[in-house]
């Protein structure tokens with residue numbers, strides 16, 4: 001994401017001086033001077049050396065983040081080849097620094113590339129290669145053969161068996177117990193828990209649950225950090241939650257609109273504002289009347305289990321207790337992050353099924369309530385703090401929905417034009 005020019009190592013004041021000097025020498029305009037109150041906030045962020053705090057201060061909607069983000073912030077000079085960067089060179093020569101500083105557009109673009117804590121939230125983590133020596137390589141080859149030709153077929157058999165048992169029980173229960181709603185729902189939920197257990201077994205899930213299991217109390221909602229749709233499977237095998245999630249296409253969509261919907265799960269399309277209203281209404285109804293607990297992934301998107309992005313406030317303005325659940329995957333055998341832009345859910349499952357095991361910890365944490373004077377956004381941030389701390393995740397202030405947004409071509413062209421103009425102007429000056 002774009003940042004203030006300080007991402008090039010210049011603090012606010014220095015940057016302004018450079019621009020003022022340049023303004024005298026040429027007709028290049030400095031960036032618009034911030035208002036007094038904004039300067040104060042910028043100064044605060046600089047004093048704290050917290051770039052993220054600065055970004056948030058400009059929107060006025062988010063609280064300053066912890067200083068741990070600083071550790072995560074790269075230094076531009078580390079990314080430039082030695083001798084090519086911010087070095088003094090004889091006057092009159094075209095220097096890289098001039099080009100880098102030539103326009104806010106370039107500064108902004110480089111800031112977006114280098115200091116992009118947003119993109120890092122959605123990067124898959126490729127495993128560290130460990131097999132490239134004469135002793136380990138044969139072992140690794142053996143492992144590949146074992147995983148793909150022995151474990152995988154066994155797991156397919158387990159999953160197929162699971163589906164046979166599930167469907168041969170679910171269909172009669174669903175159609176024959178029509179007049180006995182309570183019993184039917186209970187049995188259906190048990191069967192959903194059962195099929196989820198088969199899924200977990202099909203990746204040799206090694207899941208350690210900590211804390212008291214969720215109870216069926218009214219007026220409570222469970223919220224968890226989100227890494228993959230397998231989060232839902234892992235939680236569902238223990239408790240038959242009703243979940244609120246994005247509607248999918250294909251076989252996942254079919255399961256959503258048939259089996260899962262019948263156990264109270266709610267699906268929506270995040271791009272449809274009409275859907276959002278319906279979900280908000282269903283949420284309120286569910287919290288007041290339903291007999292099974294409600295689960296929400298308030299990030300609204302899968303994050304790579306190193307970070308947490310902004311929690312949507314919907315779950316925090318229902319006036320009920322919020323029970324946080326923290327999920328942390330151990331990447332020792334496989335990265336459980338579902339990068340939906342790169343692979344389908346089927347491919348993701350196949351990847352898990354061909355790995356040694358999926359190892360993870362789940363913590364059921366103490367229920368939280370809105371404090372007097374606290375806004376739903378502050379409440380959401382407090383719960384995010386609790387989950388992030390428990391699972392060892394870094395908080396970043398981004399809205400995860402932006403993952404699915406692309407800048408419009410017009411916006412891109414305007415940026416390209418402004419960049420080209422400023423480079424040409426600078427070259428003409430030399």
Ligand SMILES: O=P(O)(O)OC[C@H](O)CO
Pocket residue numbers: 228229245246247300301302303338340341403
């Ligand atoms: O990572 P996303 O945004 O594609 O979301 C995937 C699932 O719908 C989240 O449950």
